[in-house]
Amino acid sequence: MNGPKKEIPVCEICQQSANQTCGGCKLVYYCSKAHQKLGWREGHKFKCCAFKVQFSDTYGRHMVATRDIKQGEMILKEKPAIIGPRMSTAPHCLSCGKKLQPMKIKDVFDFYKCKSCNWPMCGPECEKADIHKSECKVMTDRNYKCTIKYEQADKAEAAYCVIAPLRVLLMRESNPKQYENIMALESHLEDRINTPLYVILKANLVTFIIQVLGLPFDEATILTVASIYDTNAFDVRCLDGTKRLRAIYVTASMMNHSCKTNTRHIYLGDDYNLAVIATVPISKGEMITATYTQTLLGTLDRRKLLRTIKCFDCDCDRCKDPTEFGTYIGSIYCSICNRPFSGGPEKRPMLISSNPLDEAAPWKCEKCDHFILSRQMFWGNNALSQELKKLKKDEPKEFEEFIEKYSQALHPNNHLVVQAKLALLQIYGNQKGHALSELSDHLLKRKIDLCHDLLEVADQLEPGWSRFRGTLLLDLQAVMAVQTKREYEAEKITREGAQDQLMESMTLLQEAANILRVEPEMRPTLEAKIQALTQLLESTE
Structure with missing residues (x-):
């Protein structure tokens, strides 16, 4: 019996039989290199990618790999469709996004202001930038003047809530195709419309757009735009902390969320191009995911944040697992079993959720019948989070005391302990007075242990080439090298031993x-x- 006839690939250009495939997407064929180059010039370069967007009843629109993707490969590079300030923020430049510092103007400290609309800016160059022209014109035409002035450092200004939605609305005339792309994104307005924030937006944003600026948009459209922004925006931050914005990337928005993602993203250049990088190998047909929340939170807090900010209930594999892949990052020790227990911290019975996908489910001991209500877990997490926030960011003693204080209640991998350990890593070897060369041998070992502790967490929750792993390895190799140098100079190890340890650091x-x-x-x-x-x-040679 004959099987189905095998389809013969044909050239994208001449439709003749072809045996060469596009090296990028593996979906298009060519009969020769000449036709491949021609196809690239004629538009395939804009379509070539290692993924496709598809729809299912379960996941909605989502992104899947069209071929095997290598670890570290750049899957997508995309310009922002729209970018703007956060809804409430300390004064930032509307053009470059830089956090503003006041200057002395006529014996008074204030920000540089746009000559036309009076919004705080960096200076004349940013005032004239293209990104600011349309909004400046519509405000100037209506004789609107921004009233933001310097009062105190880092004071959050709610007036910024109008800028990003306004920029989207103005695209209806200036860039209608991109406006349609943005308006086609999920908004979840029905979930937000009666929240306190959107009650305020009805009064402030809608009034500003319709009455102050006189633009021809109705309330529903304005609030839909605001909700689309809240649902799809990426938090754009610079490593030096001088800029923090919100941007929509239409294609990247198609990535579904996972609490154990297979990608990370970075921002490139002053145009804030988004680059999506595979952190692990991704097989053909596998979903390509991003994370919309903080990986180092426990499931209880993580799912609550996703419900509040992104309006969905996550049911990924990590959220379904009460132990969170064996890390117990959201768990605490059982207070009953822990009293007479003499085993190591990793062997003590834990309280875990009886149903991680139900935030109201009680938390039960793995060994005995003891349980507590979920609201007690919420209260405990919140109380200790507030305690952590009050600790001095440059004082390691307070973080060490926090870890010791709760060592009988919190697993070494509990997310609150992990946050304290991360703070210690930032201090040891980096803060003034705590440089690697200044640390005692004991503290060098402490920093090495902290790195190993957190790398174990990273292996389970952010596997592969995550930024978390990269920065931990950078810290670990540096402190190991200093430790080796000290031991060699003190003749505690041989030249060969030093070489071996330094090669491990390398x-x-x-x-x-x-x-x-x-x-x-x-x-x-x-x-x-x-x-x-x-x-x-x-x-040492």
């Missing part, structure tokens, strides 16, 4: 470089560290 550094070199800001740091470690290796 291996860690090379992996960190593989992960982080896609970020332009990191390249000088990585090159300097590789050079320094190479010199240290040579000095």
